[in-house]
Amino acid sequence: MGGRFGDGPVDSDFGREHVFEEEWHGRAFAVTIASGFLGQWNLDESRHMRECLSPKDYGRFSYYEKWLSGLADILVAKEVVTNKELETLSPDIASEDLIARVLKAKDVFSSLAKGGPTNREEGYKALFKVGDIVTTCRAENKYVAGGHTRLPNYASGKSGKIISCNGNHVFPDSNAHRAGELPQPLYTVAFLAEVLWEHPENPDDLVMLDLWQSYLQPL
Amino acid sequence: MPHDDLNQAHAHSVLPSDAELRVNALETLLIRKGLIDSEALDAIIDIYENKIGPKNGARVVAKAWSDPVFKARLLEDATATVAELGFYGRQGEHIVSLENTDSIHNLVVCTLCSCYPWPLLGIPPGWYKSDAYRARAVREPRKVLAEFGVVLENGEDVRVWDSTAEIRYLVIPKRPPGTEGWSEDALTEIVTRDSMIGTAILPVSE
Incomplete structure (x- = not known):
């Protein structure tokens, strides 16, 4: 939605900061995080699942409603729960094989502290270096049908300069479809506002994006 | 959502x-x-409500202001440098720090979802996750900054960082005048969450 018009002012929470604005936000967050430890999906799959909410729902749902709906969808897609179970709230299918993975209270802190780095030693060779001018491709998943890419529409088909080479990282376009991590070089690319926008607020301002090598071609 | 109206609060509670x-x-x-x-x-909620939040990032910033060697390392390799202070983990596996100066103002956003450096700043605020x-933030950052009360008076260039991959950004705000000689602990107290996202400039300290 970067660059979209019509959203109105940003509603700062200055003076009334809360970690979770409503009690159920915290529950939705925790249920999602805890379910992730079952190991049935990766981060890119869960992001993709949220993006696959119907545009109507995506527009009207609040933030944690999107998380919840994405979670329910992925739980069903991965056959962890069934639609019938969601209706009746009583267990119908066995899940013994998952029980060993259930996150316990005593392990929460250390499990979150462990993180899940996405950099990889292996992968494709870097084709670009700092200072190179590159042009982005179409903001569409080129590898797997069914969508998900991390190139935003507003930066599609635009030229910018590489300001940092960040090594190889897991490629979300394939990972979101369980089609492999396919690590490839990740670059930070700087785009001039006047290149991104027809009516830039200030032409010399920069917008930086982290983009995978296959999103880029030489100018 | 505010519940200043009693009837509303009642309806909500039942x-x-x-x-x-x-x-x-x-x-x-x-x-x-x-x-x-x-x-x-309960443990997950407790951690992000009470243990992991912007105080962590504030410690990093205060140390960077106080210790030039630490700051140089932070700008060179933030992930390893903040890990030395014990800050690492979920949504903070790859950290980059950005220094605000008299000529550059950095602002962080995630246009695709809501990526944010959890180990340093905790869970992102509602506005960070808002459609608006x-x-x-990428198209008219200066208007957005103005809505936060931030006016760039030195003709700073704006650099917006859209967190499209797993790199998470921490803004090192400008150290406010009037804090010369302050201890790291005292400095930690004045660093706000928004100043480390780039939507606040820390005011002159009395």
Whole structure:
């Protein structure tokens, strides 16, 4: 939605900061995080699942409603729960094989502290270096049908300069479809506002994006 | 959402929202299936409400202001440098720090979802996750900054960082005048969450 018009002012929470604005936000967050430890999906799959909410729902749902709906969808897609179970709230299918993975209270802190780095030693060779001018491709998943890419529409088909080479990282376009991590070089690319926008607020301002090598071609 | 109206607050307390009912339903089912542990949920909420939050980032910033060698390392390799202070983990595996100066003002956003450096700043605020911020921060950052009361008086260039991959950004705000000679602990107290996202400039300290 970067660059979209019509959203109105940003509603700062200055003076009334809360970690979770409503009690159920915290529950939705925790249920999602805890379910992730079952190991049935990766981060890119869960992001993709949220993006696959119907545009109507995506527009009207609040933030944690999107998380919840994405979670329910992925739980069903991965056959962890069934639609019938969601209706009746009583267990119908066995899940013994998952029980060993259930996150316990005593392990929460250390499990979150462990993180899940996405950099990889292996992968494709870097084709670009700092200072190179590159042009982005179409903001569409080129590898797997069914969508998900991390190139935003507003930066599609635009030229910018590489300001940092960040090594190889897991490629979300394939990972979101369980089609492999396919690590490839990740670059930070700087785009001039006047290149991104027809009516830039200030032409010399920069917008930086982290983009995978296959999103880029030489100018 | 504010509940300053008594009737509204009452209606809210007796009638849970649809979303609340849906969380309860999903939580109930997963607990009944033995797939999540209710105490683990409490622990997750407690960690992000009480242990992991912007105080962590504030410590990093205060140290950077106080120790030029630390600051140089932070700008060179933030992930390793903040890990030395014990800050690492979920959504903070790859950290880059950005220094605000008299000529550059950095602002962080995630237009695709809500990526944010959890180990340093905790869970992102509602506005960071809002459509308005995600849509507008890249196209009209100066207007967005103005809505936060930030006016760039030195003709700074604006650099917006859209967190499209797993790199998470921490802004090192400008150290406010009037804090010369302050201890790291005292400096930690004045560093705000928004100043480390780039939507606030720290005021002159009396």
